[in-house]
Amino acid sequence: MKIGIIGCGAIAHEIAKHRKDVVALYDVNSEKCNDIQGKTCKNIDELISLSDLVIEAASPSAVKEYAEKIINAGKDMLIMSVGGLVDKEFREHLFTLAREKGTRIYIPAGAIGGIDIIRSARIAGLKSARIRSTKNSKTLGIDCREKTLIFSGTAKEAIARFPKSTNVTVLLSIATGIDVQVEVYADPNAKENTHEIYLEGEFGTATITVRNRPSKSNPRTSYLAALAPLEVLNLIDSPVWVGV
Ligand SMILES: NC(=O)c1ccc[n+]([C@@H]2O[C@H](COP(=O)([O-])OP(=O)(O)OC[C@H]3O[C@@H](n4cnc5c(N)ncnc54)[C@H](O)[C@@H]3O)[C@@H](O)[C@H]2O)c1
Missing domain, CATH: 3.40.50.720 (NAD(P)-binding Rossmann-like Domain)
Structure with a gap:
């Protein structure tokens, strides 16, 4: 190839x-x-x-x-x-x-996991999908002293506001077929990019948490990505x- x-x-x-x-x-x-x-x-x-x-x-x-x-x-x-x-x-x-x-x-x-669950779960129907992302405030361009909720809305709104930091919210929307609900937290002490995903459907429920180490050359990008x-x-x- x-x-x-x-x-x-x-x-x-x-x-x-x-x-x-x-x-x-x-x-x-x-x-x-x-x-x-x-x-x-x-x-x-x-x-x-x-x-x-x-x-x-x-x-x-x-x-x-x-x-x-x-x-x-x-x-x-x-x-x-x-x-x-x-x-x-x-x-x-x-x-x-x-x-x-x-x-x-x-x-x-x-930078996320659980797409395998989503693919299987969609066959019987997914009811809801949410994601909460926490990143270091500097990488989000935010000035704050403690962990702060800086965004709540849909993936479409999230990517418009943070085009370099919320790709996974759109990925989750495409995978689930739902314009997922997103929360973004800025944390001045965060050393990891954390994504918590909550799914509910006919299959049951799933919670997936990924605590990503940032890549060395671009802290906005998780190494896993x-x-x-x-x-x-x-x-x-x-x-x-x-x-x-
Ligand atoms: N899907 C995911 O989970 C996920 C996770 C992390 C990053 N990303 C995205 O992947 C992309 C690459 O990430 P990265 O960390 O390697 O970024 P990076 O900033 O380290 O590198 C991007 C490179 O692309 C170049 N570039 C930008 N626009 C271009 C264009 N129109 N044509 C040609 N070159 C162009 C830049 O000059 C830069 O060298 C970013 O858009 C990032 O947001 C996705």
Whole structure:
């Protein structure tokens, strides 16, 4: 598999550390690609032409700007900036296009867990889904002295307010089919990015808590989120899928 990556930040660097098949890179700031293997492309078209699978690890606006082009070119795509899929019409358009073109769109579990439960539970019906995220106040750009509730609303509202820090709320909405209720807490003493997920449905209830260590190069991004696309690539390569 020939992998191309858009966005040469924390996630791209982690992927490149583990994979030898990264062949192409593109970043609006091309210097960011300097220490990653693979050709630094002049533009998105060059990256698409060199890749079988394009990993978006850049920004929600990059998803809006490039996804259609990638899928139209018949290439598979893995999306990290799930916030770029918040608009249902746009998302459904991409999913339909992928079906028509016979390509795949992979959306990793990123910084959260429990998507396996959600997928199974949805078959019988999910009643509610909520997420409470707690992050260090600095990474949220908030000045506070103690743990403070700074946002309560839907995932759609959350990603509009914190486009770099609430991708998982949109991921949860896509996975559950519910515009999930979100609470965001800013904590000046938080050393971890914590996500608490509460699910209720015909299956029963589930509470999933993930206390994520931030990645070293970008504290807004959890280390787990950088590992999640690697596991998707492992699954693509593997004949045996466990726990999916
Ligand atoms: N799904 C999840 O659970 C999850 C978790 C963490 C981060 N993310 C998202 O994944 C993305 C990458 O995260 P990261 O920590 O590697 O970010 P980062 O800030 O470390 O790196 C992003 C890179 O993308 C480049 N970039 C931005 N917009 C671009 C564009 N339109 N075209 C080309 N390059 C562009 C930037 O110059 C930067 O080098 C972010 O959008 C982040 O919010 C998702």
